[in-house]
């Protein structure tokens with residue numbers, strides 16, 4: 001190649017570089033620079049909230065997700081459980097509202113997603129657990145939940161493969177069940193986009209603009225957006241967002257793991273979600289086999305989501321003890337994700353007192369998929385100046401500083 005050719009090649013390369021640079025700047029400029037509300041986090045909570053706000057014509061809504069796809073945080077790792085059998089009023093009511101929406105999702109959003117109401121069964125073998133669950137059962141009944149108490153013989157009708165010789169009682173609610181978090185997320189996303197919500201992936205919030213402790217905008221890796229309202233839906237990453245404005249939001253990331261088995265020919269079609277309260281094992285039908293999960297309460301907070309083989313062994317040991325026929329089962333898949341855990345295992349929904357214009361919807365402590373519809377709806381009530389349809393005043397962020405906490409004890 002002679003000198004002239006070389007300089008031409010170089011010139012062309014420089015030209016291509018500037019065209020690409022201009023194009024990427026253009027891409028960035030396509031993001032709104034003004035919004036009425038910016039939602040940080042494209043998991044099920046952020047996307048459901050975007051939909052409900054847009055449905056109420058809140059104005060220009062922009063959702064920002066740092067990863068390459070929506071749901072890439074905890075939402076895509078969730079086991080799909082949906083249940084209203086909790087120990088606190090707020091959680092029961094949030095689930096009852098959400099279950100109605102999951103069951104009528106097409107009417108709600110225009111898009112299909114399947115909610116299988118196979119029921120949730122809590123197996124109880126210890127007297128202290130029976131006392132606790134009977135109290136919750138009374139509360140659930142008083143709120144209108146169709147929950148039942150089952151004797152060991154009745155358990156076999158729903159879950160014949162479960163060993164029941166040490167089980168004294170079970171609670172069962174037919175309205176509970178399982179759904180695919182990705183399907184519901186996709187439905188909310190499509191419905192939100194249809195209503196004009198702008199969704200930007202690979203867009204990370206790196207800081208805030210404030211004036212006199214009031215939000216005026218967000219800074220991202222793709223530029224700034226001016227806005228008077230920021231809704232923090234960053235789940236396990238919430239603490240990092242809090243730090244950007246100097247507040248301590250009490251959400252810790254904690255690793256949780258699941259395993260699925262290969263095909264099993266002995267699972268009956270009505271098999272519900274079964275929770276062995278003593279060991280912490282939970283299991284439900286998944287594809288042609290079972291999903292198995294167990295929350296190791298000794299895991300320390302961190303962002304580590306590598307698979308711990310000891311953890312897997314522990315799940316399998318518990319599963320074999322409760323369902324001996326799993327002896328021949330093969331592991332099909334396993335994964336780990338993050339619970340977004342608060343000190344009282346209940347969500348944080350409300351205004352950040354230290355910074356005006358910042359609203360948190362986070363810290364669902366492992367129940368964010370099932371509570372997403374209710375969380376989006378009550379938040380929209382508050383932000384549009386209406387009385388929230390569920391009293392969620394006990395979920396306010398400052399409860400920890402004020403020492404007014406009621407723990408959710410039925411956590412798996």
Ligand SMILES: Cc1cc2nc3c(=O)[nH]c(=O)nc-3n(C[C@H](O)[C@H](O)[C@H](O)COP(=O)(O)OP(=O)(O)OC[C@H]3O[C@@H](n4cnc5c(N)ncnc54)[C@H](O)[C@@H]3O)c2cc1C
Pocket residue numbers: 040041042043044045046064065066067070071072073074075076077078079080081082203204205206233234235236237241256257258336337338339340361362363364365366367368369370371
């Ligand atoms: C193994 C496992 C099993 C589970 N099983 C169930 C279950 O059966 N039922 C149930 O209800 N729940 C379950 N959960 C919990 C459930 O997954 C979560 O509660 C729920 O997904 C929380 O949704 P979210 O939208 O708040 O969080 P996420 O889905 O984590 O979304 C938060 C998003 O914020 C983004 N983000 C963070 N920081 C920034 C930033 N600075 N800028 C832009 N974006 C940012 C993240 O990338 C992430 O995508 C389970 C969780 C795990 C790990």
